[in-house]
Amino acid sequence: MKTADVLIIGAGAAGLAAAVTLKENGVDKVLVVDRQEFAGGILFQCIHGGFGLHRFGEELTGPEYAQRYIVQARQQQVETLLSSHVVDILCKDHDKEVIILSQECGLVKVQAKTIILAMGCRERNRGNINIPGSRPAGIFTAGFVQKLVNLEGYMPGREYVIIGSGDIGLIMARRLTLEGAKVKAVLEIQPYPGGLERNIVQCLNDFDIPLYTSHVVTNIYGRRRVESVEVSEIMQDGNLMPKMKIPCDTLLLSVGLIPENELSITAGVSLNPATLGPTVTSDYMTNIPGIFACGNVLHVHDIVDYVSEEAAACAEAVSGFLAGRLPSEEGIPVHSGNRVKYVVPSFLKPLSDGVLKLRPVAPMKNAILKAAGDKGEVLYSRQMRRALPSEMITFSLPRVPLGCKSITVYFEV
Amino acid sequence: MACKEMTCITCPRGCRLEVEYDSSIISVKNNECKRGIQYARDEIFDPRRILTTTVKTTLKVGYLPVKTSAAIPKHLAANVILELRAITVSSPVQIGTVIMKNICGTGADIIATREVLE
Numbered sequence: 001m002k003t004a005d006v007l008i009i010g011a012g013a014a015g016l017a018a019a020v021t022l023k024e025n026g027v028d029k030v031l032v033v034d035r036q037e038f039a040g041g042i043l044f045q046c047i048h049g050g051f052g053l054h055r056f057g058e059e060l061t062g063p064e065y066a067q068r069y070i071v072q073a074r075q076q077q078v079e080t081l082l083s084s085h086v087v088d089i090l091c092k093d094h095d096k097e098v099i100i101l102s103q104e105c106g107l108v109k110v111q112a113k114t115i116i117l118a119m120g121c122r123e124r125n126r127g128n129i130n131i132p133g134s135r136p137a138g139i140f141t142a143g144f145v146q147k148l149v150n151l152e153g154y155m156p157g158r159e160y161v162i163i164g165s166g167d168i169g170l171i172m173a174r175r176l177t178l179e180g181a182k183v184k185a186v187l188e189i190q191p192y193p194g195g196l197e198r199n200i201v202q203c204l205n206d207f208d209i210p211l212y213t214s215h216v217v218t219n220i221y222g223r224r225r226v227e228s229v230e231v232s233e234i235m236q237d238g239n240l241m242p243k244m245k246i247p248c249d250t251l252l253l254s255v256g257l258i259p260e261n262e263l264s265i266t267a268g269v270s271l272n273p274a275t276l277g278p279t280v281t282s283d284y285m286t287n288i289p290g291i292f293a294c295g296n297v298l299h300v301h302d303i304v305d306y307v308s309e310e311a312a313a314c315a316e317a318v319s320g321f322l323a324g325r326l327p328s329e330e331g332i333p334v335h336s337g338n339r340v341k342y343v344v345p346s347f348l349k350p351l352s353d354g355v356l357k358l359r360p361v362a363p364m365k366n367a368i369l370k371a372a373g374d375k376g377e378v379l380y381s382r383q384m385r386r387a388l389p390s391e392m393i394t395f396s397l398p399r400v401p402l403g404c405k406s407i408t409v410y411f412e413v
Numbered sequence: 414m415a416c417k418e419m420t421c422i423t424c425p426r427g428c429r430l431e432v433e434y435d436s437s438i439i440s441v442k443n444n445e446c447k448r449g450i451q452y453a454r455d456e457i458f459d460p461r462r463i464l465t466t467t468v469k470t471t472l473k474v475g476y477l478p479v480k481t482s483a484a485i486p487k488h489l490a491a492n493v494i495l496e497l498r499a500i501t502v503s504s505p506v507q508i509g510t511v512i513m514k515n516i517c518g519t520g521a522d523i524i525a526t527r528e529v530l531e
Contacts, residue, residue, distance in 0.1 A: 047478035047526065048465045050425060059424075061465055063478050063527040064508055150467055153476045178466060178494050197420045197427035202462060206487065303425075 002110045004031040006318055007098050009086050009263065010118035012041020014295025016069040016078075017308040018116050021315035023076035027322060031110065032073075033081045033100055039073070040066035041120060043304070045147045048171055054305035065304060081108070089115065089267035091288060096267075114318050117264055117278065117286075117293040118311065121257035121300060129255055131163075133220030136227070142168040142254035146175070155179060157250025161229055162186045163217055166390070167195035167302075169254025174203035176252075183207070184246050187215045187231060192363055194254075194390055217251070218242060226251055257300045267291060274342035275299040281331045282345045282352035284314035285321070292318055299344050299357070302392055313355075327351055332400065337372075337410025339364065341389065348407065354397035358409055360387045368412040371397055373404040387411065414439060419456055423448045432457065460487040465526070466494060468512060470502040474529045477502050479512055483521040492517045505530045 005027050008015045011034035022030045038044065043051075046062030053059055056068065073080070083103035090097040096115055100108040123141035138157055140148075146168070148154040158181055162169045165188035173183045186204060191214045193200055204211055212231070218240055219230035228247045232240040259277040261269070269286045272279040277298040278286040285292050294314035295307045320326045331347030334356065343358040356371070364387045371380040380397055387393065400407070414435050421428045426445060432453045433439040441453045455461050461484035467476040485493065493516050502512060506525040513523040 044478075044527065047467060047480075049463060049480065053424060061478060061480055061526040067508055067528060150478065151476060153467070153469065175466075178464075178490065196425055197429070198422040198425060201420050201427075202422050206462070 001097075002031075002108060003029060004110055004112045005029045005322055006031070006114050006116060007096075007110055007112035008032040008116045008118055009098075010034060010041065010120055010295070010297070011036075011039035011080055011082070012118065012120050012295070013043060013066070013069070013304050013307045014120070014297070014311040014314075015039075015041070015116070015118035016066075016073055017311035018118060018294060018315040018318070019078040020069060020072045020076055021312040022319060023073075023078055025316070025319040027319055029079075031079045031081060031112075033084050033086055033098075035083070035085050037083050039070055039080055039082065042143070045143075045150045046171075047150050048175075051304050054303065055308055062304075069308070081105070084108070086263055089263060089291075091268060091291075094290070096290065114290045114292065114321060115267075116314060116318060117261075117269070117291065117297050118295050119260045119263065120296040122260045124253070124256040124258055126251075126253060128258075129253075131217050131220060133217075133229075134222060136220070136222035136225050138222070138226035138249055139220070139251045140253065142172045142252045145252055146172055149175060149179065155181065157226075157248075158182065159184060159248045160250045160252055161217070161231075161246050161248045162252045162254060164188065164254035164256070165193040165195055165200075165211055165213075166254045166256070167199055169252060170195045170199040170203040172252055172254070173209050174207065177207045177209070183209045184248055185209070185231070186211045187217060188213045189216050189234070190214070196390075215243065216240070220251070221245075225249055257296065259297045259300065261297060264291075264293070264297070269293075272342065272344075272346060274336060275344060277344075279346045280344065281347040282349045282355070283317040283321070283326055284310075284345070285317065285326075290321065292321075299342065302390060306392065306394075313353075332404060333406045335406060335408040337408040339367070339411040339413065340409050343409045348397070348400065354400065355394060356397060356409060357392055357394050359389050359392055360411060361389065363388050364411060364413060366413075369393065369395070369409070370412060371395075371407055371409045373401060374406045374408075375404075377401070377404075379404075379407065417457065419453065421449045421452045423452050455484075461485060462487050462490065464490055464493055466497060468497050468500060468502055468523075470529065472502065472505070472529050473531050474527065477506065477512075477529055478526045479523050480526050481516065481519070481521040482511075482524050483519075485516070485519040485521050489517050489519060493519075493523075497523065502529075 043062040043066035051065040088099040331349035
C-alpha cells in the first residue's frame with residue numbers, strides 16, 4: 001500500500017497552497033489527489049482578472065494565479081494523482097486509509113498519517129431553491145456554463161436570464177454578452193446586489209444589462225427547452241407581485257455555493273450547520289484527529305488570496321501535528337452572537353494566533369463588531385462603517401484571559 | 414460644469430467617486446488612492462477596459478485564455494472579440510506570449526494567460 005504523511009484531497013487553490021507550505025516545512029510525503037485532468041481547480045475557468053492583488057500585489061487572471069502555485073508545487077516536487085476520485089476514507093487507529101479510483105492506476109489505497117480536506121464547493125441549483133414551473137432543458141448553474149464556454153468552447157444558449165447577482169453571475173453576464181449572446185436581465189432576491197460594485201459597473205452597466213433587486217423567478221415556461229420566465233417582485237409586505245414575462249432560452253443560476261462535504265461525512269467528520277463545512281479548531285483540525293480542512297470546503301471565501309492564506313495556515317498546523325507539536329487541549333468554544341451568520345473556527349486553542357473569520361447575516365451600516373468572554377468582558381471591539389454578508393471579516397483576538405470558558409462574537413447596531 | 418458619480422473599478426474596493434468636470438477634470442472626491450483620479454479622467458473622456466476572452470487552439474487545451482496587455486477603448490471590445498474569432502493558436506505558449514500585436518490598432522497586445530506546452 002502507498003503511504004503518505006499528508007494526503008490532500010483537491011488540487012485547487014487550497015490544496016496547492018497547502019502542499020507548497022508543507023514541502024517548505026520539510027514534510028516528506030505529500031500527495032495531492034484531484035478528479036480533474038489538471039491541477040488548479042476552478043481557477044482555470046476563471047479567465048477574468050481580479051485575483052492576486054493581496055497575495056502577489058498584482059492583478060492576475062485565474063489561470064495566472066493558479067500557475068504561480070503550480071510552478072511552486074512542481075519545484076517542491078509535490079506528488080499529484082490527477083483524474084482520480086477519492087471514494088472512501090477509513091479511520092483506523094492513528095492512520096487513515098484512503099481509497100482512490102484513478103484513471104491511470106486503477107484502484108489505489110493510501111495509508112495517510114493526516115488528511116487535508118480541500119474539495120471546494122458545489123453550486124446551488126434549481127432543485128435546492130425550488131423554482132416552480134416546467135422542467136425543460138436550458139437551466140444551468142453559472143459556474144458550469146463558465147466551464148462550458150471557457151474550457152470547452154460551447155455556447156449553451158442565445159438569450160439568457162441570470163438568477164442571482166453574485167460575482168459569478170455578473171462575470172458570466174459579461175462573458176456571454178461578449179460572445180454574442182443576449183443577457184436579458186439579472187434578478188436578485190435581496191434588495192441589494194450580491195457581487196462587488198466594480199462588477200455591477202463592468203459587467204452590467206457597460207452592456208446595459210438591467211439588474212432587478214427584490215425580484216425572483218416564479219415560473220419557468222417551456223416544454224423541451226426554456227421559452228420564458230415569469231418574474232415577480234417581492235413587495236414590502238413580503239408578498240410576490242408578478243411583474244413581467246421575459247422570453248429566453250437559457251437560465252443561469254448564480255444562487256450560492258455549498259461546500260462539498262460528502263467525503264467528510266463518510267469519514268465521520270462533524271459539520272457546522274452555519275457554514276455547511278467541517279467544524280474545526282484554530283488548528284483547522286476537524287473532530288477527527290489528523291483530518292484537517294481549509295479553503296471553500298470549510299467555508300465559502302470571496303477572494304482566492306484568502307483561500308491561499310488559510311491553506312498555508314492549515315498546512316503549518318498539519319506540520320506541527322506531524323511533529324507532535326500541536327497542543328492537545330480542547331479549545332474554547334466560539335459562538336455566533338447577534339447578527340453573526342457564522343464564525344470560523346469553532347474552537348480557539350491555547351497559543352493559537354486567535355484569528356477569527358465571520359460574516360454578518362445582513363448588510364449593516366455603522367455597527368460595532370465585538371467579541372466577549374463568558375462573563376461578558378469585552379475582548380475586542382471594532383467600529384465598522386459598513387458590514388456586508390458578501391465581505392468576510394477577519395480579526396485577531398488578543399490574549400484570551402485565563403479561565404475564559406467561551407467567546408461570543410456579535411454586532412452592536 | 415458637470416457632475417458625475419461613478420464607481421472606480423481599478424481594484425475590488427470600488428470607491429464611489431464624485432467627479433466635477435467640463436472640458437477637463439475639475440475635481441475628484443472619495444477616492445482612496447491616486448488611481449481613482451486617473452480612472453475618473455479616463456472614464457469621462459476615454460473609457461477603457463482590460464478585455465479577457467479565449468482563443469481557439471489545436472493544442473491539448475482547446476481554448477487558450479488571453480487578455481489585452483493594457484486597457485483598450487471600451488467601444489472597441491466587440492471588434493477585438495471578432496478579430497480573435499478568426500485566429501487559431503497552434504504552437505506552444507507561455508504566460509505572456511503575444512498572440513496578436515496591436516489588436517485593432519489599440520496599441521495593446523493580446524497575451525496568453527495560460528501555459529500550454531503541447
